[in-house]
Amino acid sequence: MNLSPHFTFEELTRTGQTALQEANRREAQACLPALTALCTTLLEPVRAKFGPVSIHSGFRGPALNKAIGGSTSSQHLVGQAADFHCPGATLDQVMRYLCLESKLPFGQVILEGRSPDKPPTWIHLSLGAPWRAANLCGQKLVFNGLKYSEWKP
Numbered sequence: 001m002n003l004s005p006h007f008t009f010e011e012l013t014r015t016g017q018t019a020l021q022e023a024n025r026r027e028a029q030a031c032l033p034a035l036t037a038l039c040t041t042l043l044e045p046v047r048a049k050f051g052p053v054s055i056h057s058g059f060r061g062p063a064l065n066k067a068i069g070g071s072t073s074s075q076h077l078v079g080q081a082a083d084f085h086c087p088g089a090t091l092d093q094v095m096r097y098l099c100l101e102s103k104l105p106f107g108q109v110i111l112e113g114r115s116p117d118k119p120p121t122w123i124h125l126s127l128g129a130p131w132r133a134a135n136l137c138g139q140k141l142v143f144n145g146l147k148y149s150e151w152k153p
Contacts, residue, residue, distance in 0.1 A: 003032075004039035006047050012039070012058030012082065020064045027061035031079030034131060035059060038080060042104055042125050049097055050086040056122050057083040075107065081126035083112065094123055096153060099140045107132035108139040111151060116144040 001009040012035050013028045015021055028035065035058065047053050060068070060076040075081035086094055091111060098109045105128040113120035120142070128137035140151040 007039040028059040034079035051088040075126040
């Protein structure tokens, strides 16, 4: 099922945790409006600028989120966030576009990795208002696996 011209329900609900795949997709059905908004409002403009977008993680139901050690307040739990990279661009190019050029209505954009000893490997992008409280929108962060800090160009 297409959520937008270039993004499908299947790719936004896929997981490597195969035992949780079916439940994750079933739970995601309740979040179709948010997933559609995520794809049309944020991911399609990124694709228009940089070409194909490789989704690492989109919707994560509670069991999947717990299995991967996700935050209990993650917007992934309600279909409002995706982790991705663009094979045709560097993470820095995408971050600069999102944070300095795009004017997209995001909640958070986070340059993320799993370890402080290794460079980031994906970008977390989430919906802004009305999906997220207006005072929490526009956050530009870096997460190194241990702590968050402000993203600086």
